[in-house]
Amino acid sequence: MAAEQNRAVHGPAPRHVTRCVKVGAVRLGGGAPVVVQSMTNTDTADEFATAMQVAELARAGSELVRITVNTDEAAKAVPKIRERLLAMNLDVPLVGDFHFNGHRLLKDNPACAEALAKLRINPGNVGKGAKRDEQFASLIEAACRYDKAVRIGVNWGSLDQVLLARIMDENCRRAEPLDATGIMREALVTSALESARQAEALGLPADRIVLSCKVSGVQDLIAVYRDLAGCCDYALHLGLTEAGMGSKGIVASTAALSVLLQEGIGDTIRVSLTPEPGGERTREVIVAQEILQTMGLRAFTPLVAACPGCGRTSSSYFQQLAQDIQAYVREKMPEWRLHHHGVENMSLAVMGCVVNGPGESKHANIGISLPGTGETPVAPVYVDGEKTVTLKGDTIAAEFKAIIDEYVARKYRKIRVEL
Numbered sequence: 001m002a003a004e005q006n007r008a009v010h011g012p013a014p015r016h017v018t019r020c021v022k023v024g025a026v027r028l029g030g031g032a033p034v035v036v037q038s039m040t041n042t043d044t045a046d047e048f049a050t051a052m053q054v055a056e057l058a059r060a061g062s063e064l065v066r067i068t069v070n071t072d073e074a075a076k077a078v079p080k081i082r083e084r085l086l087a088m089n090l091d092v093p094l095v096g097d098f099h100f101n102g103h104r105l106l107k108d109n110p111a112c113a114e115a116l117a118k119l120r121i122n123p124g125n126v127g128k129g130a131k132r133d134e135q136f137a138s139l140i141e142a143a144c145r146y147d148k149a150v151r152i153g154v155n156w157g158s159l160d161q162v163l164l165a166r167i168m169d170e171n172c173r174r175a176e177p178l179d180a181t182g183i184m185r186e187a188l189v190t191s192a193l194e195s196a197r198q199a200e201a202l203g204l205p206a207d208r209i210v211l212s213c214k215v216s217g218v219q220d221l222i223a224v225y226r227d228l229a230g231c232c233d234y235a236l237h238l239g240l241t242e243a244g245m246g247s248k249g250i251v252a253s254t255a256a257l258s259v260l261l262q263e264g265i266g267d268t269i270r271v272s273l274t275p276e277p278g279g280e281r282t283r284e285v286i287v288a289q290e291i292l293q294t295m296g297l298r299a300f301t302p303l304v305a306a307c308p309g310c311g312r313t314s315s316s317y318f319q320q321l322a323q324d325i326q327a328y329v330r331e332k333m334p335e336w337r338l339h340h341h342g343v344e345n346m347s348l349a350v351m352g353c354v355v356n357g358p359g360e361s362k363h364a365n366i367g368i369s370l371p372g373t374g375e376t377p378v379a380p381v382y383v384d385g386e387k388t389v390t391l392k393g394d395t396i397a398a399e400f401k402a403i404i405d406e407y408v409a410r411k412y413r414k415i416r417v418e419l
Helices: 002-010 047-060 072-088 102-108 108-114 130-145 160-174 180-201 217-229 246-262 283-294 317-339 357-363 394-410
Strands: 021-023 026-028 035-039 064-068 094-098 118-121 149-156 209-214 236-238 303-305 349-350 367-369 381-383 386-391
Touching: 002 303, 002 349, 021 149, 026 349, 035 283, 047 064, 047 283, 064 072, 072 102, 072 108, 072 394, 094 102, 094 108, 102 108, 102 118, 102 130, 108 381, 118 130, 118 349, 130 149, 149 180, 180 209, 180 217, 209 217, 217 246, 236 246, 236 357, 246 283, 283 303, 317 349, 317 367, 317 386, 357 367, 357 381, 367 394, 381 394, 386 394
Parallel strands: 035 064, 064 094, 094 118, 118 149, 149 209, 209 236, 303 349, 349 367
Antiparallel strands: 021 026, 367 381, 381 386
């Protein structure tokens, strides 16, 4: 209990000690910051569309991007996708997602293997019966040949049926058998660990292995990763599979990942959101970043604190301004990140009335307190706790942005960019 209370006061527990895995220029585990990744939903054979979506995800902040490699056409497109990205000055590592026929695709398309930074394989989908070990070995041998990292990604929807049957038989002989949920959790962890040991026996170093055990239930995910972290030092990828759409997917992923991250478990994360019709794929990247940033684990972009509104705020202007300012800082971050060290830690506040507005604004680096219903139609601005100016009229948004720009230029150390 004392440890839990101390953690609540002082932040997340120390990171679970794992091996460092290099994926291109990105480091996973070994004390490195938790890495954000995502996955395309384009047809990989369409090299232009896939390259454009990878670029979009990378610019949004995805530090690894996974692409499906399921056909010869897709495998042949991978090196061309890589070339297109390099032409755009984007060196984001690509992860190839292989199921069922990966052993053949990598053998027939060596340029695909060379262009990828990591292979993702699912032990339940590499083959059945006698072919399983042979095809798994082929995948691992390709990773060794081309010096690639491998994520052994177990999924509860595609567990190795032979292994599952074995665990069920063993469970029947126990004095206190596990229930169906317990069997599933044990099978996930066992599959990941046995596959990792098999990969090592085939010559793949432990510092080239990442493990994941994906389920769609929050409590199941937490339990499985606690077990997995307790019995290995492989780098771990976290993600709630089939999280869902909209607020449900965001809440479920946040609930599961936050508990594990708070306990120091996890080296890389993905938020697997189902895009809404016409929605942006980059949404899952932003949610992953916001999970890490709100937990104090990393900083990506200035976040805007804003009040929820109440009967004192009949005007929606503060809501519009908060949305406008959050979009503005995200738009400016690529430029700021290049030129101003530490700007991602800047805090902003857009408040809606006099009750908490001035106080909350003083806590931020830059804050504005807009007038509530019946209040004087002026908006005091606070910079590092001090009132600096009062804004009013139709130009508040533009003037507030100018104050932010001036603060960034003055406050955050300029970085020399070599041309």
